[in-house]
Amino acid sequence: MNNIEVIREDQLLDCSGLLCPMSIVKTSNAMKELGSGQILKVIATDAGYLPDVEAWSRQTGNLLLNSMAEDGKFVVFLQKS
Amino acid sequence: MSKSDPNAPKRLALIASKGTLDWAYPPFILASAAGAMGWEVGVFFTFYGLTLLKPKLTASVSPLGNPAMPMKMPFGPEEFQNINWNMPNLLMANVPGFESVATNLMKQTFKNKGVATIEELRDMCVEMDVRLIGCQMTMDVFGFKKQDFIPQAEIGGAATFLEYAADADVQLFI
Numbered sequence: 001m002n003n004i005e006v007i008r009e010d011q012l013l014d015c016s017g018l019l020c021p022m023s024i025v026k027t028s029n030a031m032k033e034l035g036s037g038q039i040l041k042v043i044a045t046d047a048g049y050l051p052d053v054e055a056w057s058r059q060t061g062n063l064l065l066n067s068m069a070e071d072g073k074f075v076v077f078l079q080k081s
Numbered sequence: 082m083s084k085s086d087p088n089a090p091k092r093l094a095l096i097a098s099k100g101t102l103d104w105a106y107p108p109f110i111l112a113s114a115a116g117a118m119g120w121e122v123g124v125f126f127t128f129y130g131l132t133l134l135k136p137k138l139t140a141s142v143s144p145l146g147n148p149a150m151p152m153k154m155p156f157g158p159e160e161f162q163n164i165n166w167n168m169p170n171l172l173m174a175n176v177p178g179f180e181s182v183a184t185n186l187m188k189q190t191f192k193n194k195g196v197a198t199i200e201e202l203r204d205m206c207v208e209m210d211v212r213l214i215g216c217q218m219t220m221d222v223f224g225f226k227k228q229d230f231i232p233q234a235e236i237g238g239a240a241t242f243l244e245y246a247a248d249a250d251v252q253l254f255i
Contacts, residue, residue, distance in 0.1 A: 017195045018195050019195045020110065021110050021111075021113050021197075022196075022197050022201075024117045024118075025113050025116075025117045027117070028117035028118070028119075052114075056117065059091070059120075060118055
């Protein structure tokens with residue numbers, strides 16, 4: 001895994017307070033706005049977000065660069081394929 | 082409509098057969114999540130599920146038919162919100178307006194927790210080009226016309242769904 005400090009996002013998406021499926025739907029919509037290779041940072045509080053975004057990444061082929069959980073918040077970095 | 086291209090995206094085929102507030106959620110949640118994953122999605126609305134295609138959604142929920150439903154209050158301190166109120170059937174069946182109270186409580190609880198409304202989820206599905214297909218036979222039975230539904234709704238029969246589902250990777254009856 002990359003060190004989270006060195007990943008620079010091109011776009012930030014805050015999904016705090018949203019539950020399934022909105023956090024994944026918003027993630028997908030935000031990724032559509034990015035170009036290939038660009039990075040989206042997502043902050044989510046949905047407790048099911050990490051397994052869901054992992055599945056989303058496998059299904060869509062977009063790369064999950066890093067993910068971390070801290071104080072009930074989840075932070076992930078996704079790279080557009 | 083058949084999926085002949087091996088590189089085509091995955092496909093989800095759903096049947097939505099129930100129109101109450103609680104059962105309206107699963108098809109729209111799964112359809113929008115699949116759409117977000119780039120899947121092709123079709124939902125076939127039949128029997129009471131047809132009401133979910135009406136422009137104005139009036140889905141309600143009755144705790145009477147759902148004995149395991151937790152009855153909780155969406156306001157007050159957390160300890161109060163966690164109390165499961167045991168409602169006798171006699172009360173649920175005979176007190177006028179009980180169903181609308183239960184419906185409003187469920188809607189408020191969902192809102193407090195950050196769950197999208199059925200309308201929002203359906204709008205998402207429409208934006209993601211989810212195919213929403215009304216069952217012609219049950220439309221005839223219950224007296225629905227195509228113009229009673231949102232303009233994005235298509236009309237089809239069992240063969241339409243089966244052909245679509247035959248090429249689907251996931252098929253669910255809800």
